[in-house]
Amino acid sequence: MEIRLAQHSGFCFGVKRAIQIALEASDGQQDIFTLGPLIHSPQMVEELSRHGIRMAENPAELHNSTVIVRSHGISLSDKETLLKNGNVLIDATCPYVSKAQEHVRQLCSEGYPVVIIGDRDHPEVIAMLSYCGGETLVIGSPDEVPDKFWQKLGVLSQTTKNMALLQETVSRLLPHVKELRLFNTICTATSIRQEATTALAKISDLMIIIGGRNSSNTRMLAALCSGITKTLHVETADEISEEQISSQHRIGLTAGASTPDYLIVDVYNRINKLTGNRTTVTSVEDIPVNKEESC
Amino acid sequence: MEIRLAQHSGFCFGVKRAIQIALEASDGQQDIFTLGPLIHSPQMVEELSRHGIRMAENPAELHNSTVIVRSHGISLSDKETLLKNGNVLIDATCPYVSKAQEHVRQLCSEGYPVVIIGDRDHPEVIAMLSYCGGETLVIGSPDEVPDKFWQKLGVLSQTTKNMALLQETVSRLLPHVKELRLFNTICTATSIRQEATTALAKISDLMIIIGGRNSSNTRMLAALCSGITKTLHVETADEISEEQISSQHRIGLTAGASTPDYLIVDVYNRINKLTGNRTTVTSVEDIPVNKEESC
Numbered sequence: 001m002e003i004r005l006a007q008h009s010g011f012c013f014g015v016k017r018a019i020q021i022a023l024e025a026s027d028g029q030q031d032i033f034t035l036g037p038l039i040h041s042p043q044m045v046e047e048l049s050r051h052g053i054r055m056a057e058n059p060a061e062l063h064n065s066t067v068i069v070r071s072h073g074i075s076l077s078d079k080e081t082l083l084k085n086g087n088v089l090i091d092a093t094c095p096y097v098s099k100a101q102e103h104v105r106q107l108c109s110e111g112y113p114v115v116i117i118g119d120r121d122h123p124e125v126i127a128m129l130s131y132c133g134g135e136t137l138v139i140g141s142p143d144e145v146p147d148k149f150w151q152k153l154g155v156l157s158q159t160t161k162n163m164a165l166l167q168e169t170v171s172r173l174l175p176h177v178k179e180l181r182l183f184n185t186i187c188t189a190t191s192i193r194q195e196a197t198t199a200l201a202k203i204s205d206l207m208i209i210i211g212g213r214n215s216s217n218t219r220m221l222a223a224l225c226s227g228i229t230k231t232l233h234v235e236t237a238d239e240i241s242e243e244q245i246s247s248q249h250r251i252g253l254t255a256g257a258s259t260p261d262y263l264i265v266d267v268y269n270r271i272n273k274l275t276g277n278r279t280t281v282t283s284v285e286d287i288p289v290n291k292e293e294s295c
Numbered sequence: 296m297e298i299r300l301a302q303h304s305g306f307c308f309g310v311k312r313a314i315q316i317a318l319e320a321s322d323g324q325q326d327i328f329t330l331g332p333l334i335h336s337p338q339m340v341e342e343l344s345r346h347g348i349r350m351a352e353n354p355a356e357l358h359n360s361t362v363i364v365r366s367h368g369i370s371l372s373d374k375e376t377l378l379k380n381g382n383v384l385i386d387a388t389c390p391y392v393s394k395a396q397e398h399v400r401q402l403c404s405e406g407y408p409v410v411i412i413g414d415r416d417h418p419e420v421i422a423m424l425s426y427c428g429g430e431t432l433v434i435g436s437p438d439e440v441p442d443k444f445w446q447k448l449g450v451l452s453q454t455t456k457n458m459a460l461l462q463e464t465v466s467r468l469l470p471h472v473k474e475l476r477l478f479n480t481i482c483t484a485t486s487i488r489q490e491a492t493t494a495l496a497k498i499s500d501l502m503i504i505i506g507g508r509n510s511s512n513t514r515m516l517a518a519l520c521s522g523i524t525k526t527l528h529v530e531t532a533d534e535i536s537e538e539q540i541s542s543q544h545r546i547g548l549t550a551g552a553s554t555p556d557y558l559i560v561d562v563y564n565r566i567n568k569l570t571g572n573r574t575t576v577t578s579v580e581d582i583p584v585n586k587e588e589s590c
Contacts (some may be wrong), residue, residue, distance in 0.1 A: 023586065065357065075530075095390065162343075163469065163470055166469060167466040167469050168466075170465060171462040172463070172467070174461060174462050174465065174477075174479065175458055177328055177477050177479060178478065178479055179476070179479070180475075180476075180477045181474070181475070181476045181477075182474065182475045182476075183473065183474050184469065184472060184473055184474070211372070267336070292394075
């Protein structure tokens with residue numbers, strides 16, 4: 001059995017940065033919180049709790065504490081509530097998400113209704129929406145483009161969505177607008193990760209995607225792979241059974257942007273154990289990925 | 296043999312307006328010219344010459360004359376030359392083309408390199424390009440999208456191109472831009488005419504497209520139909536032979552935006568004559584076209 005690890009798997013720049021900010025802030029601190037999970041990895045959130053970083057669900061719960069703003073950002077109203085209650089905020093929002101929020105604010109201030117291509121329940125999208133006081137619309141799939149006409153329209157993407165979704169949705173929007181102003185806010189790391197994962201899926205009998213079930217970018221990797229080969233999405237190694245892997249010859253591994261390396265190693269060890277050490281780790285250097293990760 | 300005429304065939308608003316302006320200007324005038332053909336119908340240009348409206352090819356030829364600016368617009372440098380030589384200009388540029396020129400000027404003044412989706416040799420495109428002093432690029436087909444990256448990019452279409460071309464080209468451009476600002480400058484009349492023609496082609500054994508071979512919108516109608524059924528593009532009725540039509544049961548007729556009605560009538564009479572008056576004109580009311588022509 002051959003096991004290959006996709007290039008560009010695991011922590012992205014924004015996640016690494018958020019963890020570093022959180023750990024530095026927690027050093028010797030009491031009463032340190034995140035509002036919602038700092039990143040979408042339940043295992044990593046548990047690890048952070050061992051450093052005293054606790055998670056609150058509601059901003060009204062927090063008073064006079066240090067609050068780390070999660071990597072996905074928080075809404076302006078949550079921010080306002082936190083500040084009103086005497087909390088000190090430390091911003092661990094991914095800089096690419098902050099940039100997208102700024103684009104929303106700019107488009108709105110220039111009179112553009114704003115369409116965000118993404119998941120309406122995702123915290124990143126909820127936070128982005130709060131930066132526009134005017135008309136907003138979240139479109140999750142091209143079929144959701146409504147039958148109306150806009151003189152002008154601003155368009156952005158959730159940072160972890162993919163180019164194909166952006167292209168197809170914009171194609172459907174075009175007959176409905178006179179002026180369309182789009183900021184491509186898809187994170188380069190996301191698109192490169194997806195490209196590398198797709199390349200690996202094409203030469204694998206089974207793809208195992210490791211990452212939080214609440215992680216949008218991880219789910220997107222699983223969705224992409226399931227269109228190509230047999231695919232398994234797991235959060236931790238113990239979800240993998242002997243039956244699932246025993247008849248596979250070529251297993252590909254990849255992990256979402258919020259998945260810590262140790263969870264990837266755990267999965268490799270698990271497969272190795274289940275197969276009686278009959279695995280071979282193969283280099284992925286021959287997988288054709290053209291670009292360098294830039295964020 | 297059944298003959299059907301497509302809805303929305305023949306003169307569009309901009310062409311009618313240009314002819315009206317030209318004829319009013321020619322009333323009692325000497326030395327009245329257009330620079331290039333007023334519209335892309337050689338037969339109509341000949342008709343205009345009978346009203347004393349002559350055509351010049353080069354702006355340097357014209358001095359102290361009345362010059363009607365053609366429906367496709369003229370470049371700023373041609374305009375400058377004409378004015379320098381003491382000519383009086385009467386603007387018959389289609390208002391939708393003028394609007395597109397203004398968008399080019401605006402995008403350029405705001406620092407956007409400008410892409411025009413269209414034919415680089417078409418006078419409308421040449422005129423539009425002159426409104427940008429910065430980087431410009433004409434893209435005739437999606438395959439022409441170059442392998443480069445723009446931080447910001449303005450996009451427009453030649454007014455007579457179609458939505459599918461705009462959609463496909465924008466899709467190809469998206470991975471190459473950070474910010475894309477697009478004005479949909481496709482004329483509504485053009486898109487409605489294309490929709491009606493496509494609908495008719497689907498129920499015809501032969502489509503006859505009537506209009507100038509130098510007319511971009513007429514050529515586009517012929518290209519659309521040739522993907523659906525047997526198609527003939529003619530300028531005048533005498534190009535149609537008995538052999539071409541004798542075995543056809545259902546003939547569809549349509550005409551470009553610069554084709555005068557009498558040329559359409561000529562074609563009908565020609566078919567009728569060649570078939571020994573065995574034609575039946577069928578209503579097109581049942582052809583499903585949803586929208587009203589708005590320009």
